[in-house]
Amino acid sequence: MTATTQTEPKIRVDHLVKQYGGRVVLNDVSFDVRPGEIVSIVGPSGCGKTTLLRCVVGLMRPTEGTVYISGKPVSEPPEGVAMVFQHFGLFPWKTVSANIAYGLTAQGISRKEAAPRVSELVRLVGLEGFEKSYPYQLSGGMQQRAGLARALAVSPGVLVMDEPFAALDAQTRDVLQLELLRIWQGLDAAMLFVTHSIDEAVLMGDRVVILRGSPSTIFDIVDVGIPGPRTRAVVDSDRFRSARDYVWSAVMQDELAALAKPAASQTASLSPEAPTQH
């Protein structure tokens, strides 16, 4: 990790430890996210990615260590942080535009005052014509567009994504990844992007934090080194491939070992999951 900090990091995670009961889930996790940077967090399922993220946004307290957002230690959800959820978290009783406005109206801004900002975001995420729809009338992809718009509405300095595309089908996910990268061009924030998809982690992240082990610790932080703006073509580049292969083998090492060892003879036909989707 060669994070030479010329600028103050937006997010700094400092020797974070999280315990549930007596069990240590995360051990000694430290990294930071600079302004304008996207950092992906990837690791096998159950490795505590979401726990780490919840500590970052102040929804949960770490057992030890501290998270700093814009230099201030976090104990409660801080100002200027927005989050996008795996299952969208849209309120079913609110229309798309009321959902998008939620973060603003929560601050006491009236719907009327919020209207220009809301329609700006509706355009940004491509939901024109659906402002008055209710979430149940939208596909999953469109619901997550609304979820993203709600997060962006408050102009957050820190955007935190908790497996935002995991509940979507593969094609919708591809579209939304690129959409998010496009939208990201116009923003000046730091993004923490949690995913279990290795391709997604490498595609989205300027750097990729790999969590591994039990309890989870940082195995490595990979500098992907693909300058923006990223497009679909990135996935065919050698740079992307080598980064992805490295992350893949790092994440999967434990799992492959576990799979190969005990029952190698009888499960020869049971191949490990394919590294890439076609």
Add this chain to the structure above:
Amino acid sequence: MSADAPDIRAEARQVRQAGAGTRAIPAERSGKGRGPARKDADSARVEGRVSPWQATALRVGAGIVLLAIWQVGAELFAPSYIATPIGAIGAIPGVLGDSSFWSSTGATLLAIVEGLAIAVVAGTIIGLAMGRLPDLNRILGMYVGAFYAIPLIAIVPLITVWFGYTPQARLAMIVLEAVLPIIYNVAEGSRQVSSVYLDVTRIHHVPWWRVWGGVVFPNATPYVLAGIDLALGRAVIGAVVAEYVTAINGLGYYIIFNVRSFPENQGVVALVVIVLFALAVRALVNLTVARVMPWYRPAKEA
């Protein structure tokens, strides 16, 4: 990484649409009706085979058969003063021309509406608080459960001692009957708030009273409505029973007075009025919900 099991057709369609332009979105809007059509296909509900029109015909037919059994049974086996369907129909003009019937109807129905309104407001507030404050629930939960379990008719004598033989006694009875199912249901519904919603409110620093009003309450809507449905039936019971006991002016008293002095058919007419009123209130609630909460999708009618 989990391999996705792609539904090739649906996704191919989405991709085509999504690829058509940078702004294009999978326009998978599911109809204008309430609720996605897909849901119907998935549901494993036992579907009847008759059409709605046939169902109505059968329903009316079943009612006629029941009334016929009553009519024939009463004529064959019962003394002549026993109420019969034909007798009740014959009694309608007389009842409608009776000014004491109208004042009774007005008194009872107004009391029920008033009592229900009090019960809905109070029950919702108490229920929300019990659902969100575990300590309060620990303190009050047992009493709500206990009162819910006993037949409140047993309390009527006590209430008449406290309130006298007055309309206030009836109102107290209605409120007591109606408030319990609302508290019970709203508390249950308020506990069932998805943690994601609460995360959203915490991230956006929403004050607690806005969380209750703007998230917990709408989230509990199905429970509130179920509570109102139960409350309506119990409110009617409360009103009629209170009138039986206290003999204050109302439909319950009208029924018991007529039945005991032999114009039994008039009593039956009053009974029908109560049933029609309950159905009307229910329809009104459903209509209001459909208008005020277009997002709310009740389970399809049976």
